[in-house]
Structure formats: structure tokens, C-alpha cells
Amino acid sequence: MLCSHSIAHRLSKKLAIFTAIVIGMVSSASWFSVAMMVKQRNLQDLGVRCDLLADILSLEAQNGGETAVLQRLHTDAPMRARTRLEVWRPDGQLFYADATPASMQASEHVRAHEFAIDAPGLPGGQLRARYSVDFTSSAKLGARWAIILSVVTLMAGVVVALGSAWFVRRSLKPLNLLAAQTRAISPRQLDQRLALADPAEELSPWIVQFNALMDRLQQAYGQLEAFNADVAHELRTPLATLIGETEVALSRERSPQALRETLQSNLEEMQRLSALVNDMLFLSQADRGVTARRGAPVSLAGLAAQVSEFHEATLEDAGLALRIEGDATLPVDEPLVKRALSNLLGNATRFAEPGSTVVIAIAPAPEPQQVQVVVQNRGEAIAADHLPRLFDRFFRVDSARCCEDGQHHGLGLAIVAAIARMHAGRTVAESASGTTRVGFTLAT
Template sequence: MRRLSLSGRLALLFAACTAAVSLGAGLLFNHASEQHFIELDQQLLESRLSLLRTQLSGLEHHADLEARLPALHTELSHQADLALRITGSDGNLWYASRDALPEAPAALGLATVHGNGIDYRSLAVQLNSEARLTLYLDITHHQHFLQGMQRLIWLTVGLSALATALLGAWAARRGLRPLRQMGQVAASVSARSLTTRLPEAQMPEELAQLAGTVNAMLQRLDDAFQRLSAFSADIAHELRTPLSNLLTHTQVTLTRPRSLEEYREALHGNLEELQWMAQMINDMLFLAKADHGLLVPGQVTLALHEEVDALLEYYAPLAEDSAVQMLREGEATLQGDRHMLRRALSNLLDNALRFTPAGGEIRVTLEPAVRICVANTGTAIAPAALPRLFDRFYRVDPARREGSSEHAGLGLAITRSIIQAHGGSIRAQCEGGWTRFVIEFSENR
């Protein structure tokens, strides 16, 4: 079955609410009218009763009634819808002004009785210990009025529900126009039109927040798509040069017969390029896992100062060759994955060694908070380039954009992924002749 639209649901809800309110109001008015007629009938019966009491005062026996009948007939003739019934204390009928009157109710007071197809309002009183008087008022015209009003109530309820359903459908459809606009925008979104945005200023207050959320989602999708497109282009760019080198080298080698040693040297050259390509592919797979939240670091208590000292010892020969001084300050412990954190710190130290001039200094500072700072002296980096240092394949020096068998520009991106997997953050700073990479871990991680 086709699901009912939101406009249809609102229209039915409006109609149901209107019908309920109209029905309640109609029933209340009907009850009030009925009570009003009862009060009027009671007042009329009580006014006639006072006159009849006077005429029937002193009535003790059935025989005493004969002399009073002419006066009773005269009084009753003034109102055709009024009837009277007198019974004795033993229940025997003494007098009835009209045939086929219903039996008097057992209880005294006002009551509604039915007889011979006619509705009566009755008022029963005890004249004295020997006689009981019951007045009957024909209320058929009252009942006809109430029945007509009930039919009018049902007709009003039906018509008002129908009118409200039609008007509600129109109002709901008009009010939900912004939602249809949102649907049209969502339907028009594709890889080529991620720049489309919803007009938040033109949206109702209830939908403005939703429109803002959708726009933010589209912006994130646009950013992710742009990064993916740039990443794909960078991959193709980075792999193009080594593949071209391999093809050219192989083709040149095969142009003429060569000695075994020359073939060996050609294969060694190709092996270096292939190893670099394999490493870059492994790094891209690592980053892909990080993007999908598949990096699950181990939780081992690490003495960071010991890990840093081990890395500094490893890089000491390179630092001596470059006349660069390396030192570590402070101590800290952290729950994390030893292999991942060593890789992240190794990337930072390798990066620092490459860009620290001869006679420069690399300083690793540890704070118990936990905060790690890897700083090196060297050429200042432009402020606009600092946020992009962690982008994949990004290099500060444009001259190094071509594919290289040394560095693909993925080290800092991998470092950031590892730090984020451990619940930390990393940022770059450059001031006072120092370039600093600051890592901070949350204390509640």
C-alpha cells in the first residue's frame, strides 16, 4: 500500500481535531439546551401546581372531587399541553384529565415519562395523606427541537471536518513547501554539483536548523570529495614518475645486449624504485585504514623518554654527519601502542633532520601532561603553509613536487593519523627561528 503523505496525515489530523472539538461543543450545547428546557418545564409545572393546590385543598375522599371538577377543567383549558392525574393513597385512580396518561412515577418530584408515543415531563406531589397529584406536561415539541439540533450537530461536525481536511491539506502542502525544496536540492546533488546549498534565510524557524545541518553535511561531502579527487590526482602524479623511470630504464637496457654486471645494475635500479612504490602503497593503505577508523592502538604503559632516547640513538649517526645536535628534555608516560608511536616520532625526527641546517639543533621536550614537542632550528615556514603540512603529498618546496624515491609527502599525514588514533592532536608552529610540532594527549583518554 502507498504510504500516506505528510500533508495527508496533517489534513486528517486537523479534520479529526476539528470534528472532536465541534462534537464536544455540540454535545455541550445540546446538554445545556436540555437542562434549560427542564428548568422551564419545572417552573411552569410549579406555577400551575400552586393554583391547583388551592383548588384541591381539603380533598380527603374521592367523593369530594366531584364538586371541584368544573374548576379543574377550567384551569386545564388554559393550557392544552397540560394534564392532571389524582390517585389515592391506596394507588387507585381518582381522576385523569386525559386518556392514556402514563403511570405516575413511584418517586415524588420532577421526572420524564413516556406513554402512547408522547413524551411528558411529570411533577408528582403529595396533596395530603389521602391524595397524590401528578401534573403532566407534553414536551413533544421540545424533543423535536432537541432531535433537530442533534442532526444539525452531526451535520456541522461532518461539514466542518470536511472543510478542515480540505483547508488543512492546502495549508499543510503550502507549509511543507520548504521540505519539498530540500528534497529537490537533495535530488540535484551529485559529484558534479556538491556546491548546491539550501537557502537557510528563507526557511521557517523550525527548518532553519535542519537546513543548516544539511548544508554542513554537503560542505563536508564537498570537502571530502575534493580531498579524494586531489588524493587520486596526487597518487597518479607520484606514481607516474617512478613508472616512467622503470619503463625508460628497462627499454634502454633492452636496446642491445649487455654484460651480466650491467643487467645486475639495471635490476638494482629498478628494485629501488619498486621498493619506494611498495612503501608508498603501504603508507596509503595505512592512511585509508585510519580514515575508516580501523586503527586500533594497543594499550601498553610506555615510558616516552625511553622511547625517544632509543630513537635519538638510532638517528645519532645521521645527526653527526649533518653536524646537528639532538637532545631530549623531560619525562612522561603514556598508555599507547609502542610500534605506532615510535613510527610517529620517527617521522617527526626524520623530517627535522632533513630540514635542520648544519650546526643546528633538534630538541624533544616531554611534559607529564602528556605533551610532546619536537622542535628544530632552520628556515621559517610561511604561516599559510603550516596547516597544510599534514596533508597527503604536500611539500613546502614546490621544486620537490615531482615523484621522488626518497620522500612521498605522507610522513606527517601518517603521524597525524597515529596521534588521532590515540586520542591526541598535533599542530605545527614556527617562530623565533624554531619549527615546532606539538603533540597533546587528553588526560581523560
């Protein structure tokens, strides 16, 4: 089983982590920048203090000698809190040293700067000094800021996680609504469609595609129901005939001649049933995506001529003439194309006006790399609303156009459509001003 997960939870967690990382990086960069600035400022301040001390002590040495320098050092000692000044004579002898503050003894943040003091009134004319400063307060301030920035980063991550979770859940409400609409769809309610008052741009393609899928499913479901009813209707008549004739034959003694006639009639009905079943099996194979087995390129006009020879007697009986116009050479499944042409020609022969001419027209189709084969006849026009269903299984326009001989069960044009699909083509149906054109296209 696949483990499900929450998109809202994942998005909120990832946004929180990403926000925390970004804020943490910015905070770290800010802290290091400020720390470097403070360190630089402290070193500059240390240098300024040393220069000031050097100037003051040099002036005292010039005016009052060693006594004045020592007195000044002792006087200013209380003002040098958290610092320590050490002064040496030129020969290395200690001249003066501040007491070491207790805080400086264990501090890791002491910085020292050594410098020289010009002392004209003292032996050697110069003193060496070292000034040490404890910057623990600056370090503590930096540590406090590091803690504050860390807390701010964590708090920002939490706030973003909560806010993004709320926002994502609110943004995903349309998905929940679509899920509820989907659950409402059932075989009894195939007309239901997905709809949102304000669909997001990302959801619109899914809604359109799902609704288109439901349209196709509803159409297929309706065709399946109609197909089942039509099959039952088509099978009922020959089965009833077989049962009735057999019951009559068995009701009393019959002569061999009468039984022979009954068997012959039953054979005709069974042949009709066999043809119906074979046609249904062929359509089933076509629906499963079987493609035509194309052979060597052949002349479509030549195939049409062969089919016309088979229908020659039927055309003559109906008082019709036949003409083949155009030609094209391409690889096709010859038996299938012949079957499609035979179905179209038989259909046109049944409904053409006596004395008219049936035309088999072969020409390039409007689509690129397609050849169009159309059978045209003069006769009663087909209503425009019937043309889209002309290639449906068991569809008959009306009783006036339906044959009464029982030999045609309404699958001929459906087989034509299947053969066209098997050749990557489509069907053609036009009827206007007494002229009907029905055919199909073939991919080259």
C-alpha cells in the same frame, strides 16, 4: 519497498479528526447540560402548575363547594392543552378527569405529578389529584439541537481538514524548495548549498548540518582527486625509470656486471614503490577507523631516545644536536609512536639550520587527558597558509623544501596525522620567527 505517505494529508486528517472529537465532546457536554437544565425547568414548572391548581381549587371548594370546583375544572379544561388532570375523592372515587389527548397516548415524554388539594367545603375535606404534562415539544427541540450540533461538528471537521491541508502544504513549501536545491547538487556542482530566505527554526539545524556535510564531502572529493593525481605522479617517475633502464639493458648485449647494476637500480626503484604502496595501505586502514593497539604504559621519552639513536648518524651528518625535554608515561602502540617520531625527526633534520639543536618536547596538551609530543627545529619558517595542509598526503610546501634524493614521497606527515587519530589525538603545526614546531597529541 516502503510505502510513502503525505505528511500534509496525515496532518490535515489528524487535525480534522482531533477537532471533530473535541468539538463533539464540547457539543455533547453542552447538549447534556442544556437537556438537564430543561428537564429540571420542566419539573419545576410542573410543580408550580400543580401548586397553582391546588390553590385555585381549594379556594373554589371553600367558596362554592363541589359544584364550584367542577365548574372551574370544566371551564379551565381548554387551557390545559397537551395535559391531563385527574382528581379523586378521599375514598378513591373519581371526582374529575380530563379527556386524554391523542398525542399523549403514544408519547414517551409524559411526566405526572401527584398532589393533594385542601377542600374545606367537600366531604373528607381533601381531594387527591394527578397532573400529567406531555413534554414531547421539549424532546423534539433537544433532538433538533442534537442534529444541529452533529452537523456543526462534522462541518467543523471538514473545514479544519481543508484549511489545515492548505496551511500544511503552504508551510511545507520550504521542504519542496530544499528538495529542489538538493536535486541540483551533483559531482560537478559540489559547491551548491541549501539556503532559504526565511528558514523555519526547525529546519535551520538540518540546513546547517547538511551544508556542513557538503563542505566535508567537497573537501574529501577534492582530496581524492588530488590524491589520485599525486599517486599517478609519484608512481610515474619510478615506473618510467624501471622501463627506461630495462629497455636500455635489453637494447644490446650487456656484461654480467652491467646487468647486475641495472637490476640493483631497478631493485631500489621497486623498493621505493613498495614503500609507497605500504604507506598508502597504512593510511587506508587508518581512514577506515582502525585504532591503535595500546600496550602497557611506557615512557615517551624512552621511545624518543630509541628513535634518536636510529637517527644519530643523520643528525651528525647534518651538524645537528638533539635534546629531549619532558616525559609522560601512558599506554600507546609503541611501533606506531616510534614511526611518528621517526617521521617528525627526519623531517626536522632535513630542514633544520646546520649547527642548531632539534628538540623533542613532551608535555601535557591544552586539552584535558591529552599528552603533546612536538619536534622543534630552527630553520626557514613555513607560510601560515601552508600550515593547515602540512599533513595532507603528497603535500610539499615548495620546491626549495622538497628533497631531491627521491626517497621522500610526501606521506610522512600524513602518516603522523593518521597515527595521532588512531590514538584519539590531533596534529600540531606552528611556525614563526624561524622556529617550526610539528607534532601530535595522544589521549591518555
